[in-house]
Amino acid sequence: MFKKFSFTLNGCFLYITTGYCSVTPGPPLEISLNTSRMELVFEWKKNKCSENNIPDSPARAFRSKDGRVFLYATHYDNVALVGNDLNNVTPSCKHKLSASMDKNPENFDARTWLQTFYTEDGNTIYSLGSSDYHGTWFKNCSRPIIENFDCWWSAIVLSVSKDGGDTFSIKSPPHHIVARAPHKFTHNPGRPAGFFTTSNIVRDGKFYYTLIYTYGYKEQKQGNCLIRTDDLSDPSSWRIWDGAGFNRQFVNPEHPNTKTPENHTCTTIDGIKNKVRSLLWHKPTQQYIAIYEIYQTSDNEGSLPDIQFEYIRSRDLLHWSTPEVLYRIKTPKNCEKMVTTGAYPSILNPDSDDRNFGTIDNHGFLYFTRFNSASNCKASFDRDLVRIPLKIKMH
Template sequence: MKRQINISTSKKSSLILFSWISYIKAGYCSPPTPPLLEISLDTSKIETVFEWKKDKCFDGDIPDSPARAFKSKDGSVFLYTSHPQNTPLVGKHLNNVTPNCKHTFFASTDQNPENFDDLIWLQTFYTKDGSTIYSLGSSDYHGTRFKICPKPLNESSDCWWSAIILATSTDGGNTFSTASPPKHVIARAPHKFSKNPGKPAGFFTTSNIIYRDNFYYTLIYTYGYKGQKQGNCLTRTDNLSDPLSWRTWDGSGFNRHFVNPEHPDTENPEDYTCTIIPEIKNKVRSLLWHETTKQYIAIYEDYQKSTKDDIFPNIQFKYTQSKDLLNWSQSKTLYTIKTPQNCKKMIIAAAYPSILDPDSRDMNFGTISNHGFLYFTRFNPASSCKTTFDRDLVRIPLTINSHE
């Protein structure tokens, strides 16, 4: 049986996001064009936040997700760049955090693919009081780990299923737990597990959570599968404690819900598709509110060759802006990292860009004034052209300027 959807007319309305009503009352036919943003970096002041060789709690303690932070009830700041054994950096200020090896969250390594409790990356956090913290996690299931699937030629392309799950802390972020799997699942592919989906199936990453007009919004990414297109889905809820309460944009409103994780609906998968954000092709790693110009900034990775002589594409961190989370500007390149060109295969040099303002007044660091930092993971490849655990979290000061 499908879940009944009970969404009030006001919640269904697609065009009253945030400040649309004020625009209409003011007599505009459409929202005024927001000021164009220019973000500049001071690359002479790059600094290391976490150095794996020196700061790791264990070998697998690596920055493997975008940097996300929140403030706890005791004034502490928790900074996560999660790997499956989720260990934060903790301190009294975002500028002064160090590894806290006693705070860890680890899934149960459940072999049942329908439970989505094998490996979990805690990827975003939201709190209003510093006591109860909600976290959206990315739960990966690789059938090859349990020899359920044959080992594919491309490790990232086959027998990989992922879901977005909810974890909760009630002690200020010291510990996190989930509901009994799969009741912790927010978004998963509507199909039951199969050994050969042909491409990664389900939902894989989340942006920050943004709170506006009594709703909590996030962008979740899917590689697409059958009826679902690849891209970012704008998703919202009015109750962070309820994994079943999330609704996703269907092109006219937030009218679609995700499949009940306990009852996948293989016969009608089209009932659970979202309409993707067309302007943003890749995973949104950071989403925040620019207080000065009253608009949103999103940042993501792209891969492009800089010259015709490049064998492999270079990593580009790009940003785009929006007034309503639905319509986004043409992206601009913020930072480019050269990919080693002397290897037989592409070696990732950097990943997971995010923007954080240490002086943000928001407990979830979801806002920025005109100054902050670009955080990202810098990979330190071995001389043998192999990617290892040796990677560091670094940051670069940035300044935001606006132009009418």
Template sequence: MDWRDGRRTAMWRPGAALILSLALGLGTDPAPAWAVTVRKTGEPELVTSWQHDACAKTDAPDTPARAFRDAGGTVHLVASHSTARALTGASLDTVRPNCTVIYQGNGGNDPRLHDDRSWISSFYTPDGRTVYALVSNEFHGDQRPELCPSGDYMRCWRNSITSAISSDGGASFRPSAPPPDHTVATLPYPYGGDVGRRTGYFAPSNIIRQGSYWYAFIWAEALEAQRRGACLLRTDDLANPQAWRAWNGASFSVRFVRDGQSGEAPGEHVCAPVSPGILQGTVRSVVHHGPSGLFIATMATVRQGVPGVWTTTSPDLLHWSEPQLLWGGSLLFRYDCSDYAAYDYPALLDPQSPSANFDDIGKTAYVYLTRLNLSKCKITWDRDLMRLPVTID
């Protein structure tokens, strides 16, 4: 879809990967008894256009879409960059851009503060007034020559997960504690500068409640004792950043520490990836499917050589079904110069969800995702927020 003369005009062209996936019959293998299937039921539609709706050049969707409803009934949809803004409206179907900045990092030069460039990307409100959030913090060593002699962004990038809080229903956020005490998850190893690749914990999923705990996935890159993959965190106290614990393969007992402060072996403070053969891409969203009682996760990844949006289901957040291809197409990290766009950040949201946090879905929903409009084979600020209607069988 695209905007032309104020009208929505179809511009979606499925990539060759979709044709290939249909020929291969991907996603058609027998599923476990507890699996469900997510199928697209129509063409994608435009939610916001960067060219027409951006509040600033850098106002582009760079995180998965997250939504919550405040105490006054206003819906907040956040899919933003490091200078975060929200779409607001009476419903998920009618949200429009709000140019008020709700959160941004402080650009701190000390990697131990975990307060450089920050992407607020996960929200949970128990009452519509207080809103808790997880933040993906990027420390850009390439901007500090004394720490990164090469000046290369990827070689010196260290990431961590921090937390923020709002006391005004999501109109504004602040760190949940003075940095670095707002830190939720960080490697137990001091920042190493020019190590040659990105390191740390990345891209928290939405926060979802199950029983007396709140859960979220994060993505871990390999470094020393930390293995690469999707790690699952949980907490019984959203107000305390240090209360989050990660799965170690047997229990939620991993306590994150900063720079080896505990004095214990660093290997005791890294997480174990969940279902590493299944969750091979960043878990962008997790929702509870009411009719089946199962959880559904979305990923933008490549499986069996096919890039696209994949879904997988679970009864307990730890055991996941073989992923099924929902839509095949070019991705942010996997596209050809002949493509006119690439895609990422798929997240399931149901406008009719009874939850204030939109973490429950029914038989129909939308997969929100970012379309990155390519210019001479390059990613630019020109990005649109799209949504694809789906049904859950």
């Protein structure tokens, strides 16, 4: 017997039986790239405001009340590229948001990457960010073997601009926290703990949705969590998909330890292999397109994996199509270890009529970060934001 729940996505009621919805992914489409026309959007050696000004997040954009376009693809200093349109943006070095390097791990105000933006009027802009706490930054790690994985906790936090995007501020920590693990900080949790990245925010009816990623910790499984709110101004208003509805709430950040941590976990979404870097609405076929990157070993046995960008489709954010390859970046053959050659893929349409660039028709650009030092098999800050024209063909 089917049971109907009281929520819709894109006007479609979801009927669920044995935990699965009757909605299927949307009609097939093919995304092709014109790789011969790759463009530089931000060249680190020439355009940087400081050594630390690197493209370290997916490209996201919004239009301000005065018509300016803000493009963020940023590190934790959060310097925007600003211009009159998405095709002509340059770094605005005087405007940036940096967290306070608060040493209290429960406040999540050490370093924050602004990762997604949403505005209705171009004046008030809401931003969800990934706020990291590394114990190694504060000598608060018992055995720092690998800095990127030991004593690493993260939360999704809310920042707000009331002046069209020129400045952002937060509520007094920890009241700015949207999503965090229902446990207090401990040394060496075994893997990064908490919630780490967020997709674009998309609106359907009175609700706003986003996908956030967790590596999994204790009761929480690894994967993408779908969450929603009807009030972007309230960090505590977000609710969690639990497999049947949006029935769970994140733990109170003032009292993160709880006797029932399982009541503050999500049911991860099947069919998404990695962190969703871009989520947008394809208007001609009335479906969502999501983009992520994975490591993919080539056909040559024993070779190092390449970086592969893939896209998937959905009508309801819950049920996704089979992944299709969008772009692949080869790992240099001379490297003995895996090196990052590209990351943070997103799709943006400069001609979108949406203030948040959350829609696309059949033309746009694939944006991503290109790591220039990969040919030397070394990691460095030398990386650029580039874009490639794309076309979407409907079958």
